[in-house]
Amino acid sequence: MNPYRFSTYNEMFDYLTTTYDNPTLLNFINANNEYQSISALQCKEKVICLCAALQNLGIKKGTMVAVFAKSSPFWLIFDFALQQLGAISVPIFANISTKNLNFELKDSNCQYIFIDDINRIDDIKEEIIFITHNFCIKEKNYYNLDEIIVMGKEICNRLEYVEHKPDEDDIFSIVYTSGNTGDPKGVILTHKNIISQVKDINELIQLDKKEVILSILPLAHIFERAVMSYYLSRGVSIYFIDDITNVANLMKTVRPTMMTVVPRLLEKIYYKIKTNISDKPFISRVLASLAFHYALKENINKNSFLFKLFNKLVYSKLREIFGGRIKWLVSGGAPLEKNIYRFFLNIEVPLYQGYGMTEFSPVVSTNYPGANKVGTSGKAMPSADVKILENELLVKGPSLMKGYLNNEELTKKTIDKNGWFHTGDVASIDEDGYIYIKSRKKDIFKTSTGEYVNAIPIEQELSRNKYIEFAVLISNNKKYTTALLFVDQEKYEQYKKTNNITIEEYYNQTKIHQAIQKHIDILNNKLNKWEKIIKFKLITNSATIEGGELTPSMKVCREAIEVKYKDEIQSMY
Known part of the structure; x- marks a missing residue:
């Protein structure tokens, strides 16, 4: 029997705190640099006390509250408390630019902000009430989280807070898009939206309560927030990182069975493996190099002697990078290069690529155990309907947003009269239902001579060069195609340890330019004349x-x- 009878986030919280008694539900790194646990019972107690305190501060149904903090158990506890009061949380990335920070606060009309970084206080231009975490300011309109939780406990001893019981169509959160095409857009998500995601993910994965999660993506990212909501509904142990630079160590410490990642992390791990091979002694280098290239093959026989040899001597050690216990490694947020996807699958890292967008809460499709095809974004989620119209992917279902905040015109433009959301992605669907995302419509450029250039696959090929971290293709309204190549900073840092040289001097070396040009020449041979760099x-x-x-x-x-970089671009024409 499916126990998921809840239809709102509040009901999911009740389910979590009455079904599970996990003593290590939420885990964070404390001042002693050790993991400290918050049990399911302690989580509930903190939420109840915080509800009373926040209500006492004037937060009620409909109040807009920004959550501007790093991911942690306290982020979740604060968010749960807001939901219990019917307030609307507005997650903001901890590393957001000052311009976009103030835009989002103003656009959403936030009256309160939960903040954990004292260095960002002066960046906030809007009039607002601060609830601080990890620091304390004794001034008007500043309240410390730990202190108000204690205050809330005292209030609870005298009277109960007024609990809000939302309908599934009530607003759950306003989540802003990342703003890579102008100002961020406020996406209005309902309780139905987020809960439909939780139920869909459960159909595909069904985590056991004994599983262990390492959470590395920001909760302001709707991808992590949706998956986190699923983790909570299963009562599993969740470990938060303290800093993104510490991920490699924490994967070995926590030894997670599930993680969600963005392609950038997998790309870094892949290229680090590739680079480390060249530093090994001769015999080890030859063996590792053979194993590496074998793992890039399209069809390998895992029953063969060669695979078993490589698996024992090389691949088993590579799996230890992720802690050695990983069962589900889910990648989303951007396309993953096909060779990298295949490599991890071939070394038996269970990797699954998905696709989504904030407007769909966010997962539209995903690969999953028993249905995993390299180069695709998987099959549509159980409750989602998808179709192709004029090469564009359209989607509808219970996960689709209510609309854009303060922008009814854009809402009508992207959601048609039949309820289909126009994703803006050029895609195809094969006979087995797997979705292939080819590019964003906005990433297909028209040259001044009238030919079309699909930037994404070319940029991915350019980024495969060991000196290049990522590439940006320039061709829109241009007579020919050029590229800005952002160099690999880590490669220079390694070189600098034994050589006194600037990064400009390092990347100005003839041998590096020749290596990059050779890579481009090989790529150009595969491209149409107007696409050649x-x-x-x-x-x-x-x-x-x-x-x-x-x-x-x-x-x-x-x-x-x-x-x-307009001057650099202009110099190429």
């Missing part, structure tokens, strides 16, 4: 969120890059 510029600046090259969800911000 005629010129390129190496960009040695670090690509950062603060600098505008990346969005908070680590997507490449093409428009911002074209503006920032």
Whole structure:
């Protein structure tokens, strides 16, 4: 029997806290650099006390509250408390630019903000009440989380807070898109939207309560928030990272059985494996190199002697990168290069790529155990309907947003009169129901001579060069195609340890330019005349969120890059 009888996030919280007694439900790294646990019972107690305190501060049904903090148990506890009061949470990426931070606060009319970084206080221009975590400011309109939880406990001893019981069509959250095509858009998600995702994921995975999760993506990312909601509904143990740079260590410490990741992490691991092979002694290098290239084959026989040899001597050690127990490694947020996907599957890392967007809460389709095809974004979620119209993927279902905040015109433009959401993605669906995402419509450029250039696959091929972290193709309204190539910073840092040289000097070496040009020449041989990369510029600046090259969800911000590097682009024409 399916125990998922809840239809709102509040009912899911009741289900979680009455069904499971997990003593290590939520885990965070404390001041002693050790994991500290919050049990399911303690979580419930903290939420109840916080509800009373927040209600006392004036938060009620319909109040807009920003959650501007790193992912942690306290992020979830705060969010659960808001739901219990009928307030509307507005998650904001901890690493967001100051411009977008203030845009989102103003656009959503947030009256309160939960914040854990004292260094971002001065960035906030809007009039707002602060609820701080990990620091304390003794001024008007500043309240500390730990102190108000204690205050809430005292209030609970005298009277109960007024609990809100939402309908499934009530607003659950306003989640902003990452803003890689202009200002972020506020997506209105309902309780039905998020709960339909929880139920769909459960149909495909069905986690046992003994599983262990390592959460590395920000909860402001709807991908992680949806999957986190599913984790909570299963009562599993969830471990939060303290810093993204510590992921490699924590994978070995926690030894998770499930993780959600973005392709950028997998790409870094893949290229690090490739680089490390060249540093090994001769015999080990030869063996590892043979094993590496064998794992890139399209069809390998896992019963063969060769696979068993490589598996024992090489692949088993590579799986230890993820802790050695991983059962589900789910990648989303951007397309994963096909060779990298195949590589991890061939070394028996159970990797599953999905596809989605904030507007669909977010998962539209995914690969899953028993249905996993390399190069695809999997099959549509159980409750989702998909179809192709003029090469564009359309989707509808209970996960589809209510609309865009303060933008009825855009809502009508993207959701047609029959309820189909136009994704803006060029795609196809094969006879088995697997979805192939070919590109974003906005990433197909028209040259000044009238030919079309699909940027994404070319950029992915360029990024396979060991000196290039990512590429941005330039061809829209241009007479020929060029590229901005953002260099691999880590490769330079390794070299700098034994050589006194600047990054510009390192990447200005003739041998590096020749290696990049050779890579481009091989790629150009596979491309149409108008797609061929005629010129390129190496960009040695670090690509950062603060600098505008990346969005908070680590997507490449093409428009911002074209503006920032307009002189470099102009010099190629």
